[in-house]
Amino acid sequence: MIDDPTLSAKLKRYLEVGSAVGGLTARLVGQEYLGRPIDDAAYAKNLKATLGSMKGPLMKVAQFLATIPDAIPADYAQELRELQSSAPPMGAPFVRRRMAAELGPNWQHRFQDFDLTAKAAASLGQVHQATTQDGQIVACKLQYPQMQSLVETDLSNLRALLGVYHVWNKALDTSEVQDEIKTRLLEELDYHHEAQQIAHYQTIFKDTDWINIPTVYPELSTGRLLTMSWMDGKPIYDFIDSDIDFRNQLADHLFQAWYRPLYHHGMIHGDPHPGNYLIRDDGTIQLLDFGCVRHFPAQFIKGVIQLYHALLNNKPDQAVYAYECLGFTNLSKPVIEVIGQWARLLYDPLLDDRVRPIQEDFSGTKGWQTASQVHAELNKLGGIRPPREFVFMDRAAVGLGGVFMRLKVERNWHQLFEAVIEHSPYF
Helix, strand or coil: CCCCCCHHHHHHHHHHHHHHHHHHHHHHHHHHHHCCCCCCHHHHHHHHHHHHCCCCCHHHHHHHHHCCCCCCCHHHHHHHCCCCCCCCCCCHHHHHHHHHHHHCCCHHHHEEEECCCCCEECCCEEEEEEEECCCCEEEEEEECCCHHHHHHHHHHHHHHHHHHHHHHCCCECCHHHHHHHHHHHHHHCCHHHHHHHHHHHHHHCCCCCCEECCCECHHHCCCCEEEEECCCCECHHHHCCCCHHHHHHHHHHHHHHHHHHHHHHCEEECCCCHHHEEECCCCCEEECCCCCEEECCHHHHHHHHHHHHHHHCCCHHHHHHHHHHHCCCCCCHHHHHHHHHHHHHHHHHHHCCCCECCCCCCCCHHHHHHHHHHHHHHHHCCCECCCCCHHHHHHHHHHHHHHHHHHCCCECHHHHHHHHHCCCCCC
């Protein structure tokens, strides 16, 4: 179906996605009107399995939502945060058609060798290993067809789902969130854009020896085919039982890899999923997948740093100014007080000048419960509309926090953060 542009194929996709979220929608309606509980752990696991087997953007949308407390019910969020694509890759005939569409009918002459069996398959495309005519081993990231059309289909289902859920929970108006997700997804489909982000990261880390950024081969790339240097390494969770000094160093480097670009260049890698980087035995980070890089206005980054200092030095007026920089509007005093609870939760490890886990219980349960309590209070007050920039800030914080907890590292996050923001042009 994904290789079929016909109207019947599009209709089939709409029904397929609708079925995946329809059960959850029914549960939301049942909670509101029939008093039936919606936190169904068994259904949540089935939903994860269903979405994980589907190609297209819906899986990424689900991952985004799962990082926002109370955007969806807790049981579903827990499962969807762990969601990974398990869809089988497309076969050789498909690959030949797609490569011919991107590089022309004689595309195989551009390579010494091209493995038609994918090394990895994800929601928007799959990766093949190849060898260039001058002997360089490369990764060819080949996008599935019809992705832009699928974005529209999947997001229309998402809007319907969230519309029902917000009848029940009014804490968050996710209209800005939906717009942000759509914008970033469409950017992610443009491989020319991704190549530009790779160039930015190469500049930022050009003098850093503990991180590698891939090299792009423009002559073998198009808007839907991105050819890069092949990067070897192991999944980070292969190092869970490594020496604690090694794990601590990994945590320090990951912290810098994500937050140095943010606080010095106004941009962040928006997808810290462990599948998007590999680790070499010497601890070098092989950073992958730059399709989801978010650039922020200077005022927003200034607000993030201002809020940190306001909380650190207990200055409520500075905190209000920071919220305004971040894009919050029409904030009443009660709402400001509730947002203050959320801010202290978010910044907690950065304010605490001692060696500690990123969250004290290593499970994240307490933090999620606190966030849910904050959202319950916001629900009573009529809710807020989070600025769209928070989608990927939250995603980075939740994603990295989960990795730090799995590695069981204990660091002085306050000092790490102070070192990162030192000499930031935004403060």
